[in-house]
Amino acid sequence: MSSDYFDPAARDSALLPSEQQTLNEARRLLANKKPGQAAPLFAKLAEVLASAGQPQHAANLHAEAAQSFAESHNEIPALTQARAA
Numbered sequence: 001m002s003s004d005y006f007d008p009a010a011r012d013s014a015l016l017p018s019e020q021q022t023l024n025e026a027r028r029l030l031a032n033k034k035p036g037q038a039a040p041l042f043a044k045l046a047e048v049l050a051s052a053g054q055p056q057h058a059a060n061l062h063a064e065a066a067q068s069f070a071e072s073h074n075e076i077p078a079l080t081q082a083r084a085a
Contacts, residue, residue, distance in 0.1 A: 035072045039074070046084065065081040
């Protein structure tokens with residue numbers, strides 16, 4: 001496992017600036033108790049990282065998406081994201 005696995009800055013470096021803004025927005029929404037709005041953003045970014053050859057980092061974002069969907073009582077996407085993680 002790479003040393004940057006648990007380093008959010010290293011994970012985020014694989015994102016383009018516009019994607020980084022999306023990640024920041026998802027985190028802001030989550031902090032403001034809006035997990036239902038944050039969840040699809042996390043899921044989309046997870047796919048971006050998976051496509052960029054960052055499967056461990058993608059898994060972390062899939063897990064964040066799963067948690068966010070679950071918190072918003074949206075069970076089917078939560079399970080889908082959990083499986084992807």
